[in-house]
Amino acid sequence: MADLTLITTSTSLEGYKVTKQLGLVRGITVRSRSIIGNVAGGFMTLFGGKSSIYTELCETAREEALQLMIKHGKELGCNAIINMRYDANEVMSGLTEVLAYGTAVVVEKTV
Numbered sequence: 001m002a003d004l005t006l007i008t009t010s011t012s013l014e015g016y017k018v019t020k021q022l023g024l025v026r027g028i029t030v031r032s033r034s035i036i037g038n039v040a041g042g043f044m045t046l047f048g049g050k051s052s053i054y055t056e057l058c059e060t061a062r063e064e065a066l067q068l069m070i071k072h073g074k075e076l077g078c079n080a081i082i083n084m085r086y087d088a089n090e091v092m093s094g095l096t097e098v099l100a101y102g103t104a105v106v107v108e109k110t111v
Contacts, residue, residue, distance in 0.1 A: 005070050006080040006107065013080060016107040022076040026101040027068025031061040032094050058098075062086060065100035078104035 006013055065086070073081050084102035091097050 005073060005078065007066075007070070007084050007102070008080075008082055009084050011083050013082065013107055015110055016080065017110050018080075018082070018105045019108050020106040022073075022078050022104040022106065024101060025069050025073040025076065025078070025081060025104040026099060027065040027070070027072060028097060028099045029061050029064040029068065030091060030095060030097045031057060031064075032096070061088075061096065061098040062100070065098045069100040069102065073102075073104040076104050078106060080105050080107045 006016070012018070069081065069084075081102040081104055084100065087099040087101070089097045089099075
């Protein structure tokens with residue numbers, strides 16, 4: 001199996017045939033911002049515009065969830081993940097769960 005795992009939000013991969021479905025894979029992370037980050041983020045909201053502190057937190061959480069999902073898929077033996085999605089929920093004030101999930105499959109390149 002190659003190190004590369006193909007990932008798509010579609011239910012199929014153009015140029016590939018799904019030969020085996022391995023089931024649901026997921027990666028989950030729960031993140032919070034430090035008190036200093038929350039204070040800085042609070043000041044940013046007073047002035048409006050892009051909140052780079054929270055953008056960075058969200059990007060980091062999504063990437064971590066994605067990498068955990070890929071790891072889960074590789075443990076099952078997949079070389080692709082289709083129908084990939086993200087979900088996020090606030091667990092409690094200041095604590096956010098980010099979930100990446102999809103269907104692990106084995107694909108072959110079509111001729």
